[in-house]
Amino acid sequence: MSEKRLFHSVAAQIGELIDEGTFPPGTRLPGERELAERFGVSRVTIREAEIALQAIGRIEIKTGSGVYVCPEQPRSSGILPGVGAFEVTEARLLIESEGAALAAKTISDADLGQLEGLLNQMASRDEAISTKADQEFHATIARASGNAAMVHVIETLWRMREELPEVKHMYESVCDADANIRAREHQDILDALKARDPARARDAMRSHFRRLIGAMLDVSEKRALEEMEQRITESRERFLSSAS
Secondary structure, three states, rough: HHHHHHHHHHHHHHEEEEEEEHOOOEEEEEHHOOOOOOOHHHHEEEEEEEHHHHHHOEEEEOOOOEEEEEEOOOOOOOOOOHHHHHHHHHHHHHHHHHHHHHHHHHHHHHHHHHHHHHHHHHOOOOOHHHHHHHHHHHHHHHHHHOOOOHHHHHHHHHHHHHHHHHHHHHHHHOOOOOHHHHHHHHHHHHHHHHHHOHHHHHHHHHHHHHHHHHHHHHHHHHHHHHHHHHHHHHHHHHHHHHHO
16 A cells, blocks of 8 residues: 555544544544554654544644644544545546436526536636636535435545545646646536436536546556656666676
């Protein structure tokens, strides 16, 4: 398991120890070195796990003092699973396609107007504005479905997209290069919703994510080839130079 994904597992284990009472609320956690030895990971991984736990209100990092378990614990730990970009996108394809089909039956004119505005914001050169508009575009469709469980799942999948470093990096690598294509795809989704056509909305959303998965495969292939070329270059320099 990579370092980027390992800290999620460590954070979950620390959370379980808090729940079991090994680290009671209000007490100080052991130091980074001790925790690193306990879990068999690096101190960097421990630090990242602690940052993740602090972000959801389970612990508090006090500079110069240590790390403490929060007296009041959230009802749910909120730790995200260590999944990759392909798993997240596959889940989004399956769930958001059906969400769009449901939304097409009940979406309001106000929601359609909001989607139109968000589509314009997605064209912004400011990445923060564009990404936020993209998130709200999909969230608006989820809410329009009228299914609260689906809204929760889609919001959680977006958290994975933004908070899991490996997933976020993959999305950024793809989305930076396909802004025009994404704009057309989201317009197709909006047009299907305006037509109140569930089948068309489902297909438009599905096509968007299928194309996204294809783009991710292209990026992964390119990275794999670059890494292989780098290893070959290093081997050539090592072995041929020593033989001369």
